[in-house]
Amino acid sequence: MDIKQLRALVTIAETGSVTKAATLLHIVQPAVSRQLRLLEEDVGTALFSRGRYGMELTESGEIFVEYARRALAELDRARSEVQPAAGVAGVVTIGLLPSTCDLLASELVARVARAYPAIRLRISMGYTGHLQNWLELGEADAALLYDPKPSPTLQVRPILEERLWVVGRPDAGFKAESPVELRQVAGEPMILPNAPHGIRSLVEQTCASAGIELSIAAETNAMSVQKGLVLGGLGITILPSIAIMDDVARGLLSAAPLSDADLLRKIVLALPNTRRVPVAVRCVVDLLVDQISDAVRRGQWTAARWLGSDTDIG
Template sequence: MELQQMRYVVAVAETGGFTRAAERCHVVQSALSHQIARLEKELGARLFDRTSRSVRLTAAGEAFVPVARQALQAAERARAEVAAATGEVRGRLAVGAISTVGAVDLARELGDFHTRYPQVQISLLMDMTEPLVESVRDGALDVAFIGMVPTARTTGVREKELARSELVAVVPPDHPLAGREWTTLARVARENFVDYMAGSAARRQRDDAFRAAGLDSEVAFEVTSVEFLAQLVRAGLGIGMVPEPTASGLPGLRTVRVRPAPERTERVVWSAQGPSPAALAFLSALGVDPE
């Protein structure tokens, strides 16, 4: 069993086809298909069900792909560790972040890191907190910037709190609350809300505060990004609540402080097994000591 064979299998699983996988791996399709067939013969099981219209993982394939990803990540980590031992930082830096990250200027930090460590391949994934933490736990991401209520705890990763902020209401300019500096939680509870998906960490930042005050709220629109939340609020379809630093970057909306205010923390998380050399260099640049 060879790493290249694993890489081909993972590519087919992720692209959904042999042609696209071959393009990603920069090989001819016949060579990729031959290597996967050799691997299937060695394993004694087919990894893919192939039809004229689709390629789907078999049960054996579903079991094989996650382990293959781990093996590829381990090999990549081994190469990076050897390079680090000789004083060179290389390999990959896979970063995840929520759309409301504000504790760091992520674009600037990534740009500075790229300038300092040009041999490191950098990628960025924007998502919600829960899948980001899971991706760090599984090794798909090296570092992630997340937001959670102050009392929430992560599992299977290491973390550091970067900032703590209050949620504020954002409303259209013609809304009755638009001219106010502040209002009560009970008053905003009477509004329809644009909010994140039920059960998400972003949603719990508001839900917990309402629950603690004995209040209910009506969520008419569920979104996955602050940009779309802002668009729906501008259209007059509801109000939203976002971290105060985020609200200042949403043009066309008015900000209203709320009392008592829901709180959230921004955190950076990394692998419980310790950061890779590239992740260690990135965390150190942020002033985070992973020890």
């Protein structure tokens, strides 16, 4: 088994075609087929089957390709750190929560490009459970997480705390300057994420403590669907302000902060504790933290309270 065979495996899996894989790898098709054959002989099982839509991973292939991706990612990280370079270089994967992507992703890419042009940045979006899993598996280098479960495999750093907001159509009359209690809207049809999503857990804990019973109209883990159902008049929802301020500014939604003391979410920056953090990752993380502190200071991250040190926020 060698690196060429692993790259052939991953590329075929991503393209679904030996021919397309050969084009991307800049080698002839028979060479790709031979690398795959040698790999299958080495592991002792078929990794692909020919399906209606091209090369399809077998069950064994699905398992093996995930390990191959991680192995290649680690080798790429190692190569970028030991090769001579004019500056900091490497591939860095940052995980962002869906509610933070619109505010952070584009600006982070621009900041990294200006400060470290030799760094290739990858942005992965997911909910806390997914992001934490990717960190532990080595598929992400750092991530923003919402109140993650304690884990010895992660080092976490509190970044900010923000209040949750109740969100409805404009005719719901919610206003930023008029906080409401969850009890006041509990009788309305509620659109919430599926359990055990972080916001859902937080809302349910508050309801249990206060003896509140919600009327759940629909459940979805897609934030765009949450807002779409609200726009369609099917209920109200609960989201962090960062997720809906643009919609409120455009008059598409109305929103008010929830005054319940427990309805605060804490966002932390997480890095793996089980492997060395490369210089390139630390450089990107520093830029991300600076960017978030700037957003809080300028009021772009509405209703957020900075939890970093004074040196972080300048």
